[in-house]
Amino acid sequence: MKALIYLLKTTVINYFKRIKEKPQKALSLVVVVIWITIMFFPNRRASHGNTSIVASVSIFVIFTVVTFLYSLYSGTKKVSSKFDMSDVNLIFVSPIRPQTVMLYGIVKKIALEFFASLYILLQISNFMNTSKVTATAQLLFYVSYILYQLVLCNILKLFIFVMCNKFSGLGTIIRDTIKAFIIFIVGIATLDIIKHGAEKFFKGDIVNVANTITYSGGVKYIPIFGWMREMAFQVMTSLKLSYLIYMFCIILLSFVLLYITYNVKIDFYEEMLTSAEVNQNRRDIKSGRGRKKSFVTRPFRNVALNLKDRYGAEVIFFKHMNEYSKKSFLFLINTYSIILLLVSVLLGIFEKRLDIKILFLYTSSILFFSAGLGGRIYNEITNYFIFILPDSAQKKLFYGIASSLIKIFTDAVIIFVPFGILSRKSILEVILCIICYVAWGGMLSYSGLLAFRIAQFLGFTGSLANGLIFMFFQMIITVPAVLIVLISVFLIKDFSGYFIYLALLIYAISASALISLGCVGIFDNMEIEGTISR
Amino acid sequence: MLVVSNLSKKYGKTEAVKNVNFTVNPGEVAVLAGPNGAGKSTIIKSIVGLLKYDGKIEICGYDNKSIKGKSALAYIPEMPSLFPLLTIEEHITLMAHAFSIRDYEKRSEELLKTFDLWDKKNKYGSDLSKGMQQKVSICCALITQPKVLLVDEPMIGLDPKAIRNMKEILNELKNQGVSIVLSTHLLDSVQELWDRIIIMKDGKFVLSKAREEFKNETKSLEEIFFEFTEG
Numbered sequence: 001m002k003a004l005i006y007l008l009k010t011t012v013i014n015y016f017k018r019i020k021e022k023p024q025k026a027l028s029l030v031v032v033v034i035w036i037t038i039m040f041f042p043n044r045r046a047s048h049g050n051t052s053i054v055a056s057v058s059i060f061v062i063f064t065v066v067t068f069l070y071s072l073y074s075g076t077k078k079v080s081s082k083f084d085m086s087d088v089n090l091i092f093v094s095p096i097r098p099q100t101v102m103l104y105g106i107v108k109k110i111a112l113e114f115f116a117s118l119y120i121l122l123q124i125s126n127f128m129n130t131s132k133v134t135a136t137a138q139l140l141f142y143v144s145y146i147l148y149q150l151v152l153c154n155i156l157k158l159f160i161f162v163m164c165n166k167f168s169g170l171g172t173i174i175r176d177t178i179k180a181f182i183i184f185i186v187g188i189a190t191l192d193i194i195k196h197g198a199e200k201f202f203k204g205d206i207v208n209v210a211n212t213i214t215y216s217g218g219v220k221y222i223p224i225f226g227w228m229r230e231m232a233f234q235v236m237t238s239l240k241l242s243y244l245i246y247m248f249c250i251i252l253l254s255f256v257l258l259y260i261t262y263n264v265k266i267d268f269y270e271e272m273l274t275s276a277e278v279n280q281n282r283r284d285i286k287s288g289r290g291r292k293k294s295f296v297t298r299p300f301r302n303v304a305l306n307l308k309d310r311y312g313a314e315v316i317f318f319k320h321m322n323e324y325s326k327k328s329f330l331f332l333i334n335t336y337s338i339i340l341l342l343v344s345v346l347l348g349i350f351e352k353r354l355d356i357k358i359l360f361l362y363t364s365s366i367l368f369f370s371a372g373l374g375g376r377i378y379n380e381i382t383n384y385f386i387f388i389l390p391d392s393a394q395k396k397l398f399y400g401i402a403s404s405l406i407k408i409f410t411d412a413v414i415i416f417v418p419f420g421i422l423s424r425k426s427i428l429e430v431i432l433c434i435i436c437y438v439a440w441g442g443m444l445s446y447s448g449l450l451a452f453r454i455a456q457f458l459g460f461t462g463s464l465a466n467g468l469i470f471m472f473f474q475m476i477i478t479v480p481a482v483l484i485v486l487i488s489v490f491l492i493k494d495f496s497g498y499f500i501y502l503a504l505l506i507y508a509i510s511a512s513a514l515i516s517l518g519c520v521g522i523f524d525n526m527e528i529e530g531t532i533s534r
Numbered sequence: 535m536l537v538v539s540n541l542s543k544k545y546g547k548t549e550a551v552k553n554v555n556f557t558v559n560p561g562e563v564a565v566l567a568g569p570n571g572a573g574k575s576t577i578i579k580s581i582v583g584l585l586k587y588d589g590k591i592e593i594c595g596y597d598n599k600s601i602k603g604k605s606a607l608a609y610i611p612e613m614p615s616l617f618p619l620l621t622i623e624e625h626i627t628l629m630a631h632a633f634s635i636r637d638y639e640k641r642s643e644e645l646l647k648t649f650d651l652w653d654k655k656n657k658y659g660s661d662l663s664k665g666m667q668q669k670v671s672i673c674c675a676l677i678t679q680p681k682v683l684l685v686d687e688p689m690i691g692l693d694p695k696a697i698r699n700m701k702e703i704l705n706e707l708k709n710q711g712v713s714i715v716l717s718t719h720l721l722d723s724v725q726e727l728w729d730r731i732i733i734m735k736d737g738k739f740v741l742s743k744a745r746e747e748f749k750n751e752t753k754s755l756e757e758i759f760f761e762f763t764e765g
């Protein structure tokens with residue numbers, strides 16, 4: 001135990017020491033702090049309306065039931081741990097009781113999941129700001145939520161995991177019971193809708209259930225759900241001393257489950273090995289050391305790589321096209337393309353009057369996120385292969401980006417052609433949309449590469465810091481495009497026909513040409529810190 | 535002393551290790567060899583206590599998963615992995631504390647100096663190259679004063695000086711009576727060290743023989759390996 005306390009303590013101390021030594025490491029921390037501050041800062045514009053107590057409390061209780069059932073269910077399967085390979089190699093093999101190691105794992109998991117749970121706390125915070133909830137009640141509720149969601153649910157998962165390991169068959173019983181419960185609830189709701197109609201169900205029966213959940217005296221005696229109900233109710237109305245008793249009940253239950261788990265003789269290391277490897281891989285990617293591994297287990301299509309009479313940098317292009325084909329249903333048509341096709345067809349049928357320029361602007365804004373780091377070239381620059389290829393940097397850049405441009409072109413055709421045909425738009429405008437979309441995507445691909453180079457030059461090797469620099473750079477180069485759109489909308493009426501296309505095309509091509517000059521150097525040497533596995 | 539009795543391990547329906555038995559006496563170096571997928575890593579991981587298995591593994595008379603068994607065992611993995619926010623020195627401290635080793639400072643200094651890590655002792659795990667991480671892994675294992683040492687690919691990632699030092703240390707430990715199991719493909723690198731060769735194929739031992747049992751034969755480990763794995 002002493003060794004694990006030493007490990008946790010030293011890790012925290014060194015985290016701050018490291019920030020002092022390398023201030024750029026603080027970037028992600030600063031962003032998180034700013035985000036948290038904004039999140040919990042009182043929203044002055046929030047409408048102080050009277051949110052329904054029944055709706056709030058019942059939704060919260062249902063949320064509690066769902067998270068509880070999820071914890072039970074996931075506990076019967078493989079528990080995703082926060083252990084990584086350093087824990088496996090150094091802690092698992094040490095003469096420390098597995099129960100103590102598990103305790104250390106829970107502490108690690110709670111600490112790491114705390115930040116992830118802040119998003120849900122934000123939703124609660126926003127809601128409370130609109131519901132006249134006092135500051136004390138808000139604070140108490142955050143503490144209760146953390147106690148329930150992070151502490152109790154995580155301990156419950158482990159408790160169930162340990163019990164399922166101890167008693168074979170228990171996992172199946174729990175899973176079947178949960179499935180039966182869900183089928184029962186869905187069945188009753190469906191029967192009710194069939195019998196009395198949807199309107200009565202949504203306006204009558206659900207309200208009755210919500211009222212029962214909120215006001216029924218018996219509910220508060222149900223462990224966990226009843227306690228959470230009472231706490232939510234008191235936060236919405238007025239706090240009583242019993243609030244602290246309910247909080248104590250959650251702590252006590254967590255402690256009892258933990259105590260039982262701790263005292264059961266367990267051998268759980270094997271079950272943790274897979275998630276430890278995955279966590280290690282994620283950690284390596286985050287620190288800029290590892291290479292991206294696909295977490296998708298869908299098998300690739302069997303498409304042969306044909307490189308006959310293809311030499312030098314050309315090979316990159318054909319390799320990329322082959323990779324796209326292997327990951328797509330047909331040629332370059334993947335899941336994303338299907339979604340685009342559906343959107344295009346639905347808009348073409350139901351929104352015929354929609355200006356194609358609006359569709360162009362919407363889809364182009366999505367490219368802002370997908371074109372930058374989505375291209376295949378980003379897999380290449382974390383691999384030595386492209387650097388050792390005996391060809392000019394210009395050719396590597398051209399062939400490296402070419403496949404992404406073809407993919408963007410395919411997507412553009414899928415978006416604009418069905419919509420154009422179904423809503424009878426001008427052929428010229430459809431073609432202009434496609435050309436501008438490809439030019440815009442090309443520019444964002446080049447700029448993503450340059451942003452990557454700038455981030456590396458500034459010493460930002462972590463994935464979060466890298467991503468932030470990337471976003472910042474993309475935003476800067478998008479500003480002129482936004483100005484073009486604003487001029488088109490406000491100064492020249494109705495987008496002035498084709499002006500917007502012409503202006504965006506000129507900007508995208510000029511910017512791409514300039515940015516590509518800055519990108520070429522990326523292939524000159526392999527000494528970019530963090531990109532190559534040392 | 536390490537005693538492995540009737541060890542079997544299944545991954546789902548695949549039988550990775552099939553009822554293997556072997557003993558490594560104090561001061562003996564057993565080389566575990568075999569083609570990829572033969573089951574070497576499974577045996578190592580089972581001995582270290584990372585896997586569930588059928589059979590019995592004893593370390594100095596204690597079950598390998600017991601606290602006493604683990605206290606006598608050290609493991610150097612093939613792929614080193616360190617805590618990113620712990621310095622080299624803190625890794626050694628952590629391992630010494632975990633294994634309840636007192637007065638480890640002098641030994642720690644010796645080990646770090648042997649592997650040219652002394653001047654880098656305040657470097658963080660995340661700042662080290664793979665080779666340096668491997669050296670730290672070795673130091674972490676050796677600081678625990680083991681009675682049984684398991685080494686998975688001991689020379690991978692090390693520079694020539696570190697390889698020479700590693701061989702010297704293994705020899706030193708052998709003379710001190712430590713039982714050593716080396717899993718390696720680089721058979722030349724352990725030619726002078728080995729006392730027992732265990733060759734695996736498809737989860738089974740195809741050879742388990744002590745050096746003296748070869749009598750007057752002057753075959754190298756590599757020749758023995760190919761004799762039993764090819765054909």
